[in-house]
Amino acid sequence: AQSVSQHNHHVILSEAASLELGCNYSYGGTVNLFWYVQYPGQHLQLLLKYFSGDPLVKGIKGFEAEFIKSKFSFNLRKPSVQWSDTAEYFCAVNARGATNKLIFGTGTLLAVQP
Amino acid sequence: NAGVTQTPKFQVLKTGQSMTLQCAQDMNHNSMYWYRQDPGMGLRLIYYSASEGTTDKGEVPNGYNVSRLNKREFSLRLESAAPSQTSVYFCASSEPRGAGYNEQFFGPGTRLTVL
Numbered sequence: 552a553q554s555v556s557q558h559n560h561h562v563i564l565s566e567a568a569s570l571e572l573g574c575n576y577s578y579g580g581t582v583n584l585f586w587y588v589q590y591p592g593q594h595l596q597l598l599l600k601y602f603s604g605d606p607l608v609k610g611i612k613g614f615e616a617e618f619i620k621s622k623f624s625f626n627l628r629k630p631s632v633q634w635s636d637t638a639e640y641f642c643a644v645n646a647r648g649a650t651n652k653l654i655f656g657t658g659t660l661l662a663v664q665p
Numbered sequence: 666n667a668g669v670t671q672t673p674k675f676q677v678l679k680t681g682q683s684m685t686l687q688c689a690q691d692m693n694h695n696s697m698y699w700y701r702q703d704p705g706m707g708l709r710l711i712y713y714s715a716s717e718g719t720t721d722k723g724e725v726p727n728g729y730n731v732s733r734l735n736k737r738e739f740s741l742r743l744e745s746a747a748p749s750q751t752s753v754y755f756c757a758s759s760e761p762r763g764a765g766y767n768e769q770f771f772g773p774g775t776r777l778t779v780l
Contacts, residue, residue: 587771594755594771595708595755595771597770641708645767652698652710655708655709656707657705657707658705
């Protein structure tokens, strides 16, 4: 069965610090990969997605993620975080050729201190 | 475009009561989903509907039923609420395309407390 692991459950950073959130998945076939963000009190919004092509994907608000197939990873990065990036971040995987279900990780809560 | 809407936003139930959570989307999507979100557990799929007229169980279907009323609407029913069903419930929709493309769009959520 597919699964998604986010090893950082809670991350605290100061403004301007660099961010990297880990995401690993277990599935041997071809996958589509997503990062969603949930700001306090709001619903999930898509941050970025990977389907094919360049493994370095750029999303909204200066976020990017790199798909490393050999490591089954899709880590999220931002060179300089802002207080407004305080949110919960979810990695999700969809296996191609399977049903249209997304498997979510458990989330990483990011708190950025001003 | 309202996207995905959910009602109610908040609900408090007593154990044993029943209720229906409503979800509607105006993006003409074929697929719709119900998730629950619990601290430290991420989002878990309760039920989904790949297209109008079909529904399937997800990861945690026990204690829930669903109805895909039409292409726009997908409701979630708790027949006899239990404290373990205290959670935030999200509805989502998507239009799956070739190669498994499945970007889901989420509603604002319903915060349910069962006493």
